[in-house]
Amino acid sequence: MTTADPAGPDLLLEARSLRKEFVTSRGLRKSTLVAVDDVSVGVPAASTLAVVGESGSGKSTLARMCGLLLEPTAGEVVFDGQAVTPEAVQLLRREIQFVFQDPFSSLNPRHTVEQIVTAPLRYQGTRIRKDLRTFAQDLLDRVGINPDHVDRLPSQFSGGQAQRIGIARALACRPRLIICDEAVSALDVSVQAEVLQLLVDLQADYGLGYLFITHDLAVVRLIATHVAVMQSGRLVESGSADQILDAPRERYTQELLKAVPAYPDDWNI
Known part of the structure; x- marks a missing residue:
């Protein structure tokens, strides 16, 4: 070994x-x-x-x-x-969460940023005190994305911004x-x-x-x-x-x- x-x-x-x-x-x-x-x-x-x-x-x-x-x-x-x-x-x-190589291929192009970032909570059945929209905005702000962009689609971001969104999603369940x-x-x-x-x-x-x-x-x-x-x-x-x-x-x-x-x-x- x-x-x-x-x-x-x-x-x-x-x-x-x-x-x-x-x-x-x-x-x-x-x-x-x-x-x-x-x-x-x-x-x-x-x-x-x-x-x-x-x-x-x-x-x-x-x-x-x-x-x-x-x-x-x-x-x-x-x-x-x-x-x-x-x-x-x-x-x-x-x-345990992942951040993958290509941010665009790992983000659902039809989902808003709010849906993407909060998806782990819904899949895991995790309850939080905040409403999901506020929760998503707080995470976006933490990774350097304008919280007001919570309703945008992945295609409206640059590659670096999309990867930050992927990092926010990885943080959602507090891994x-x-x-x-x-x-x-x-x-x-x-x-x-x-x-x-x-x-x-x-x-x-x-x-x-x-x-x-x-x-x-x-x-x-x-x-x-x-x-x-x-x-x-x-x-x-x-x-x-x-x-x-x-x-x-x-x-x-x-x-x-x-x-x-x-x-x-x-x-x-």
Whole structure:
């Protein structure tokens, strides 16, 4: 088993020896693709674990298993010290939320912002003291969207604004963990910095844990406290962000770092 630091009782989420197989077919021939192979990672409370690797490394599949969207072939997910059982999945969906790569494809184009942001409450049957409209406006204001735009459709926003709406939706159920799957990779560089700063601020305000999936190690340097590096479905290196980014042991990680573009000096997150 390959294990990613950190470990111990203070972990909000643990993935223990996760494996995911997909059966593929070509004509009458079937084969098994191992997307994630015996990977263990941990997300400390109120901290950020960045999982990095090139396309096809298995990092998004790992994220979906950690977020209870995919059932592992083997291994288990542990949240707040308790192994996740099928009976607990629905309840834990309040605790674990996603922010996806393409904000427009993850927002219903026919729904207003109010409907989008409050959807998790309706699906979970969560009761709140405020009316839904006021609740949505407060969340929009918190993520930097004009609360008066609560009746607009997603198509009336820029990509960065749409991603902020996706973050507001993720916050609706007051989760403890947010999984960001390439959440800034579709945005312009300057907008990336703004959204990353928002995520950092929200973490400080609400004590959120982040599982941050990305291929961009420049982004990792700005947001992560811990890093796990994946290649071909396996974990090849892990540790603190400073350790991995400043003194990587593995050649694969070193090659990833060589490909990092220079980022603006004013990205002072």
